[in-house]
Amino acid sequence: MRSGRRRGPYGKACPRRIGRFLEPCLLLLLRSREVHGYELLEGLREFGFGENPVDSSTVYRMLRALEAGGQVISRWEVEGSGPPRRLYRLTHVGGQSLNAWVADLRETDKVLHHFLHVYDGHAAIEYLSSKKENSL
Amino acid sequence: MRSGRRRGPYGKACPRRIGRFLEPCLLLLLRSREVHGYELLEGLREFGFGENPVDSSTVYRMLRALEAGGQVISRWEVEGSGPPRRLYRLTHVGGQSLNAWVADLRETDKVLHHFLHVYDGHAAIEYLSSKKENSL
DNA sequence: TCATCTATGTGCATGATGCATATAGCTGCA
DNA sequence: TGCAGCTATATGCATCATGCACATAGATGA
Numbered sequence A, B: 001m002r003s004g005r006r007r008g009p010y011g012k013a014c015p016r017r018i019g020r021f022l023e024p025c026l027l028l029l030l031r032s033r034e035v036h037g038y039e040l041l042e043g044l045r046e047f048g049f050g051e052n053p054v055d056s057s058t059v060y061r062m063l064r065a066l067e068a069g070g071q072v073i074s075r076w077e078v079e080g081s082g083p084p085r086r087l088y089r090l091t092h093v094g095g096q097s098l099n100a101w102v103a104d105l106r107e108t109d110k111v112l113h114h115f116l117h118v119y120d121g122h123a124a125i126e127y128l129s130s131k132k133e134n135s136l
Numbered sequence C: 001t002c003a004t005c006t007a008t009g010t011g012c013a014t015g016a017t018g019c020a021t022a023t024a025g026c027t028g029c030a
Numbered sequence D: 001t002g003c004a005g006c007t008a009t010a011t012g013c014a015t016c017a018t019g020c021a022c023a024t025a026g027a028t029g030a
Helices: A024-027 A039-047 A058-067 A092-119 A126-130 B023-029 B037-045 B056-068 B091-121 B126-130
Strands: A005-007 A012-013 A074-078 A085-090 B004-005 B013-015 B074-079 B085-090
Touching: A012 B004, A024 A039, A024 A058, A024 A092, A024 B091, A039 A058, A039 B091, A039 B126, A058 A074, A085 A092, A092 B023, A092 B037, A092 B091, B004 B085, B013 B126, B023 B037, B023 B056, B023 B091, B037 B056, B037 B085, B056 B074, B056 B085, B085 B091
Parallel strands: none
Antiparallel strands: A074 A085, B074 B085
16 A cells, blocks of 8 residues: 555546646657657656556647647648657747746755655754744 | 746646645654644645645645544644644554655655756657657 | 557546635734 | 634635546558
8 A cells, every 4th residue: 555656536546746747748848849649658758657657638638738828839740650640849938838847846846855854854844943832 | 927836727826836745744744743733834834835825724624634544643622722723643654654655755856856857958858869760 | 350559539537726714712902 | 892813623616637438540460
């Protein structure tokens, strides 16, 4: 019980990830070139979506939402083998959004480090030292 | 637009936090002594819930859920001034849960660092180098 | 022909969380 | 005396992110 996955809010298993982490990962993967959704599913493995894979429907829906928000633009690629692919590329707005995400994620990183620092006993909990007189 | 908060999934604003980060924070704050909910609201400011405060209802509901799961135990404190307080303390199960959370959060930390590393251009995206022949 | 892989997409359910609101005791002020 | 405000806990409702089941459809190979 509780080994990498939680007794999930989502039926069987749910990874403990950063909230909406999928969005900045897609933006980052799209930064260098045009990619289609199915290929992004593979690229996401690199960012913690390997052990806890994200569902394909979530990726496709997120891509359509990003396009609706002007962060990416898509075009159909009908040539080549297999069913047609929708190729996405990042827009200027999407690049700015990625930058904003990164700024937030650096803050998240600080918070996470502080939490682990306190857990490891290297820092006291502030409200405890300021309210020590209450119960000690 | 998009400055620390998102055009929210939640009406006005929603912080980009670690998923369910509230739970391990409460467990960590309860590790050292008995605390009541209202006091935990103040202690949470230390863990990134200062700029984007968590709603009190969320904290109280989480505490009841933790108690239902045997991770904390509560008792009423009727003495003292003000309305009665429900004092919570960590159980052994809760301590184990905290340890499991920390293990997961260290993984989250690795993923986050990798993301920022790639963003800063210090690492290539793996699926790009392995599939270069596709479009380049 | 039929299974399988690639590729995209919709419908539905659930969990996490914010907002509004309720209750109630206590404090202090006018 | 009454009322505002603080402490403290709690419920109802709405919304968003996400997983699961399922649908569609071309290509490939047995």
